[in-house]
Amino acid sequence: MTALAHQMSFDELGRPLRDLTFCVVDLETTGAAISQGSMITEIGAVKVRGGEVLGEFQTLVNPHTAIPPFIAVLTGITNGMVAQAPPIESALPAFLEFARGCVLVAHNAPFDVGFLRHFSESLGHAFPRFEVLDTARLARRIVTRDDAPNCKLSSLAIAFGSTTTPNHRALSDARATVDVLHGLFERLGSLGVHTLEELQTFSSRVSTAQRKKRHLAEALPHEPGVYLFRDDKQQVLYIGTSRDLRTRVRSYFTASETRSRMGEMVGIASRVDGITCATPLEAEVRELRLIAQHKPPYNRRSRFPEKVHWLKLTNEAWPRLSLVRKVLDDDADYLGPFSSRKRAEKSLAALHQTFPVRQCSEKLPLAPSRSACVLAEMERCLSPCDGSVDLDSYALMVADLRANLLARADEVVDAISVKMDELSAEERFEDAGIHRDRLAAFVRAASRTQRLSALTRCAEVSAARREDDGRWAVHVIRFGRLAGAGVIPPDAHAGEYVELLRASSETVPAGLGPTPAATAEETEKVLRWLESPGVRLVRVDGDWVCPVRGATRHLAVHDAVEQSRKTLAPFE
Known part of the structure; x- marks a missing residue:
């Protein structure tokens, strides 16, 4: 059987540095900022390939503005020198x-390329889509303080023995940058970096030993799936997912992987297994299941899906709220799951603040005859203990509580918002913040429960969506669990498939x-796919409906607050 030839991409083949033509450019300007009206006064460039200079370019540029005296002293370019020079429109x-x-x-490429792009666009020209290398940025990754005191061009020119001394004239600085570039290439070559793709993604934190493990990715296909890093004992170290297994795994050995623990993991790994999947969603779900199964030490998320908490509204004569670890077949109502006890306790506090349900833990008889607790005296409990409330009145309050959990x-x-307004009016902002966090925890939990429950009640939901490659991906979901996934072949009958x-x-x-037949995290991934644009429902066995007045409609405010808090810059 003849293996099909695979057309390798540039990322796999790589473009050898020795075969590429580089244009090393430097600019002189009237100032440091385009926003302050700085203009270009000189352009210098050197074209090189394989260590050989192919040509040079140099021109003064008339800025049509006076050159500041300190700039003239620094560069040696005077107003008289540029008076007869071509304008930027022709240069x-x-x-x-x-x-x-x-x-x-360029050395400090954002500066030079920024000026070139700005004036190109201001002249009405589309700036070419250059691939750009920054020798300053590259030097900061591999040059140590033993080599040079800093990564300024003048310091690097001395460190690499440049034949040209940088003097703030464009062509001289470009020539010096060429020598620095070649010096950097020599060092990178000894580290196993020989292509432009490897150079662009080079990081000193990816060791030479790690780079030599690139062969571990070569047997993986260019398909969606899950990859498992294993050590010499075949123990799973790390599990991940990708739309392109080979490209993603290869990046661990060649790309700028800045996470130190990932570098440590790759150093231990001796094998990478790939599991191809029909669709990206199937890959994401398989990843979650495998992480839960193997609990790999280098995965931080999703390792312990069983470690969750629930809020339970008990099914008894005098119901109460309880924090539990499991959902039982006891006809009670549940809110969750919560990934941490702290979030569950915040939601519990929000509910207790709104509904004066009893908080004692023992089971009460139909006609209790006890003394009231301090919560009753504070009017935070209807106090069935001492007969202050009858069964019907208590049941009406519990019905409202249940509706807030489920619908x-x-x-x-409303109750917590009023309290927050009162505290804010009294300038008790920290106390108001506590209530805000409680409310946010409850709204997110209620929204999650209501959305997941709507799907987990359905015996089956089958749906299809046309993917980016034009093919139709089909998923079969049963009681919230992904039961099947596939892609309709081009020549197949869609209905039969x-x-x-x-x-x-x-x-x-x-x-x-409300517990899904899978983990809550898996069902949420499935639900996000079902709610994505372009999905067409093929079959629904059950009633897949979410409450119109559900908690989800309150999420936008709390999400905005959370995002705002994340983006606030602290004081210096």
Whole structure:
């Protein structure tokens, strides 16, 4: 059987540095900022390939403005020198023609390229899509203080023995940058960096030993799936997912992987296994299941899906709220799951603040005869203990509480919002913040429960969506769990394919209460796909509906607050 030839991408083949043409450019300007009206006064460039100089470009530029005296002293370029020089309107197109087809190189490239791009666009020209290398940035990754005191061009020129001394004239500085570039290439070559792709993604934190493990990715396909890093004992170290297994795994050995623990993991790894999946969603779900199964030490998320908390509204004569670790088949109502006890306690506090349900833990008889507790005296409990409330009145309050868990959140939102306004009016902002966090925790939990429950009640939801490659991805979801996934072949009958997929999909029993037949995290991923644009429902076995007045409609405010808090800059 003849293996099919695979057309390798540039990322895999790589473009050898020795075969590429580089245009090393330097500018002199009237100032440091375009926003302050600074203009270009000189352009210098050197074109090189394989260590050989192919040509040079140099021109003064008339800035049509006075050159500040300190700039003239620094560069040696005076107003008289540029008086008869060509304007930027003719100098810039000439340079861009010189640099056509090259990789653009500059020392502190954002400065030079920023000026070139600005004036190109201001003249109505589209700036060419140059690939850009910054020798200053590259030097900071590999040059140590033993080599040079800093990464200024003058210091690097001395460190690499440049034949040209930088003197703040464009062509001289470009020539010095060429020598620095070649010096950097020599060092990188000894580290196993020989292509432009490897150079662009080089990081000193990826060791030579790690780079030599690139072969571990070569057997993986260019398909979506899950990858598992293993050590010499075949223990799973790390699990990840990607739309392109080979490209993603290869990046661990060649790209700028800045996470130190990932570098440590790659150093231990001796093998990478790939599991191809029909669709990206199937890959994400498989990743979650495998992480939960293997609990790899280098994965931080999703390792312990069983470690969750729930709020339970008990099913008894005098119901109460309880913090529990499992959902039971006891006909009670549950809110969750919560990934941490702290979030669950915040939601519990929000509910207790809104509904004066009893907080004692023992089971009460139909006609209790006890003394009231301090919560009753504070009017935070209806006090069934001492007969202060009858069964019907207590049941009406519990019904409202249950509705806020399962169908809406209005009473909790209104009650805590009033309290926050009162505290803010009294300038008790920290106390108001505590109530805000409680409310946010409850709204997110209620929204999650209501959305997940709507899907987990359905025995089956089958849906399809046309993906970016034009093919139709089909998923079969049963009681919130992904039971089957596939892509309709171009020559297949869509209806027949879906029926075959349904017939071969996993048989899934219903979960208890609101608990999905999978983990909550898996069902959320499935739900996000179902709610994405372009999804077409093929079959729905059950009622997939979310409450119109559900908690989700309150999420936008709390999400905005959370995002605002993340982006606030602290005081110096």
